[in-house]
Amino acid sequence: MNTFTDAKSSQSIFTFFDFDSLIQPTKNQDTEIVKQLAFIPGIKDILMLRQVHALEHATVWVLSELNNTAQNSTDQLLGGLSTEQGFYLYGHINQATLHSAVKIALQRLIEGEWRLAIHPRCGTNISVGFLLAAGLTVGFHLLLPRGPIEQFFGLGLAATTAAYLAPDVGMLAQRYLTTAIPFNLAVENIKMTRDVWGQTAHFIAVRWIESSDNQTSKRQH
Incomplete structure (x- = not known):
């Protein structure tokens, strides 16, 4: 790991859980x-x-x-x-x-x-972020129409959602897995x-x- x-890392992430x-x-x-x-x-x-x-x-x-x-x-x-x-x-x-x-x-x-x-800067959080982004990207790709605009929108939504969720999900992954x-x-x-x-x-x-x-x-x- x-x-x-x-x-100076912020501990505000702990307020979520x-x-x-x-x-x-x-x-x-x-x-x-x-x-x-x-x-x-x-x-x-x-x-x-x-x-x-x-x-x-x-x-x-x-x-x-x-x-x-x-x-x-x-x-x-x-x-x-x-x-x-x-x-x-x-x-x-x-x-x-x-x-x-x-x-x-x-x-x-x-x-x-x-x-x-x-720790909020642990590599676990980065790994979780990549996994979330990949999973959400595939999910939106399958759910949304195949048009380039819709697919580009889905890619952006996947990246944004993964970035938002990664710190909190990463914390739980650290707590229970790593x-x-x-x-x-x-x-x-x-x-x-x-x-x-x-x-x-x-x-x-x-x-x-x-x-x-x-x-x-x-x-x-």
Whole structure:
């Protein structure tokens, strides 16, 4: 998953849906899903990717908050790319600030700040926009007369409707399909590296932990 955002991204999109009223996952739900569906190849990797994606979004939100608190410039662009091993974060970021942001983001997600897992500039929204545009274009093409004027009108209507719906539908797609609360993630390390395209980035490596490991960790603390 890919995310590109600036710190001044508007949160007005959240006013369309009441995300707090949606059914939230239980702490053991994801672990149970993996156990029940273990026969499906890659099911654990898919779930881990969803959790990493959520942590990526939350880290970007927290970095924006920390930058505002420190009265630093918040106009810089941050880019993110999630994998099942962790996520890349692109941009000029202070290493100590990043360490703090990841820790805070993970804790706040686990404690119930579900909105941090959703971001209006996520690549999911772009993908949803393309799918909506394609679907609506085909639909209007079949429904409207074959005349060039009618077809051109249908194309414009499809594009306009898709642009209007994409942010809200994309948010729901993120909530239910491409992100999951990272109950089963622990941060291993954060380091500077290069991605597969040779770009310099911070890589936040994570590992999967079972619910029993979570309980043991809490007792030790």
